Amino acid sequence: MDLEMRDRWLNRAQDRVAGAGLRAGAARSAVIELLAREGQCLLIVAELTQMLRSQPVGSAASVYRAVDELFELGLLHRLDGRDGVARYEIADPEHHHHHLVDEGTGDVVAFADQEFERAIHALAERLDVELTGHDVVLRGRRRS
Numbered sequence: 001m002d003l004e005m006r007d008r009w010l011n012r013a014q015d016r017v018a019g020a021g022l023r024a025g026a027a028r029s030a031v032i033e034l035l036a037r038e039g040q041c042l043l044i045v046a047e048l049t050q051m052l053r054s055q056p057v058g059s060a061a062s063v064y065r066a067v068d069e070l071f072e073l074g075l076l077h078r079l080d081g082r083d084g085v086a087r088y089e090i091a092d093p094e095h096h097h098h099h100l101v102d103e104g105t106g107d108v109v110a111f112a113d114q115e116f117e118r119a120i121h122a123l124a125e126r127l128d129v130e131l132t133g134h135d136v137v138l139r140g141r142r143r144s
């Protein structure tokens, strides 16, 4: 876990939630705390509810609702798997990575690549676009 990323995201999340006028509910607070630590790469909501089982957060529905709200506030990235299950991770403008979906096993592997980032920024230049973000998912079969 990246501690700086955790703290940066916690601060942003708390600011944005307060700015949206949402009250500090137990479920939302617990989900935010947990996502900051465990949501640095893709997680499914069922894993979150499992990890929160010992905490008084109410129903699984309240966990799903909290995740939806955080997503709507731009605090989470979502990857919709071909298995129909949405996976989430915290959105951090200062750190990002992409994902490779192994179509042989269904595994999702995170990767970061400077050359790839440079290529995307060069493409944005050529398209005359001021880039505000990008999401890339590679699909394939790992050879090794």
Ligand SMILES: [Zn+2]
Residues within 6 Å of the ligand: 040, 041, 042, 089, 097, 098, 099, 110
């Ligand atoms: Zn990830």
